Amino acid sequence: MARIWVDLTNSAHVVVLRPLVELLETGGHEVTLTARPLSHTTQLLDDWGHPYTAIGQHGGASRLGKALAATSRVAQAFAFARGKHFDYGLAHGSTDLPPVGRVLGIPNTTMFDYEWARLQHELNCRLATRVLVPDAIPAERLAPYARPPKLVRYPGLKEEYYLSDFEPDESVLHELGVERERVVAVVRTAPSYALYLGGSENELLPRVLRRLLDEGAQTVVLARTDEQRRALRELDPGLVVPERAVDGRSLAALADLVVSAGGTMIREAAVLGT
Structure with a gap:
């Protein structure tokens, strides 16, 4: 059984990663969730009913505010993860899990599907163990961030996976x-x-x-x-x-x-x- 840390930093990440979390837990793995209280992230987690730990806050629109908030959240995430002996980490666009994973020696995967957030990707992809992206993004746009075997491209869109059996609720x-x-x-x-x-x-x-x-x-x-x-x-x-x-x-x-x-x-x- 593996101990897996999943960091959720925006509302969409709850929907995207929930099927993976449930699949891992069904397989007997222990999954620990952390969340940044931004937009509806924690509300969606409350609706889901899965335990989580809220860490940090958003820094607003300014670069200074973001830098201060990011520094604070990385420190909080480090304090949270230290001593928990996680075997692996997973996040979609989190700028906090990859640096903490690198310092604590936790192998981790970062995901993204918007290639133009350059600063974020340059940091995350350098520090992550694996980079998971849709194959719809041209390879030349991904080259500055990561290359195979570190870079793994999957077919289609992530939405096709988590909506594969979805039935709308009127x-x-x-x-x-x-x-x-x-x-x-x-x-x-x-x-x-x-x-x-x-x-x-x-x-x-x-x-x-x-x-x-x-x-x-x-x-x-x-x-x-x-x-x-x-x-x-x-x-x-x-x-x-x-x-x-x-x-x-x-x-x-x-x-x-x-x-x-x-x-x-x-x-x-x-x-x-x-």
């Missing part, structure tokens, strides 16, 4: 007061706090939302921060803006249209045929 529409018989549009806001976006908000978003409302679409907007939620409600009270995490996969499957500034929901919609 109760999410009732939960949000959305009628199935009318046009439903789901919009995901940009991660404006992400370093690779420079902390910029998308000026196109208000225009898209107004157009959808003008066309009579029931428009559900999945915001990432409290600030975004407040701004959306001020923009138009007709928007449906959930206060907490909802079943985004079912929403994507049941919607007539998905507009997302984040890659995960767009890929989910494509896999689900929306």
